[in-house]
Amino acid sequence: MKLPVSKYIKHLVTAYPFVSKTLREAVKPQSEKRNHHCYGVTLQNKGIGYTDLNELIKHPQDLEFTIELVKVILPDEYEKESWQMTEDEKA
Numbered sequence: 001m002k003l004p005v006s007k008y009i010k011h012l013v014t015a016y017p018f019v020s021k022t023l024r025e026a027v028k029p030q031s032e033k034r035n036h037h038c039y040g041v042t043l044q045n046k047g048i049g050y051t052d053l054n055e056l057i058k059h060p061q062d063l064e065f066t067i068e069l070v071k072v073i074l075p076d077e078y079e080k081e082s083w084q085m086t087e088d089e090k091a
Contacts, residue, residue: 010062016056018048
């Protein structure tokens with residue numbers, strides 16, 4: 001079975017390096033995470049902490065994503081988290 005591939009031109013995915021950094025940092029142990037408050041200065045001087053993402057920021061390119069759909073869960077088939085609930089559902 002051929003998986004669908006989504007292609008995006010570079011001006012539509014300028015935030016990708018920052019999203020990717022956030023996802024990479026999310027799975028790290030707390031002791032390995034870096035917390036920077038002056039993000040603009042850090043970005044200018046040190047990049048975002050990943051060589052491949054720094055390169056993508058300096059030299060943007062079109063990106064191609066392959067996303068595999070593993071499972072379909074219908075809205076009424078899972079337990080909602082509080083941020084997904086209406087005020088009535090939380091009560």
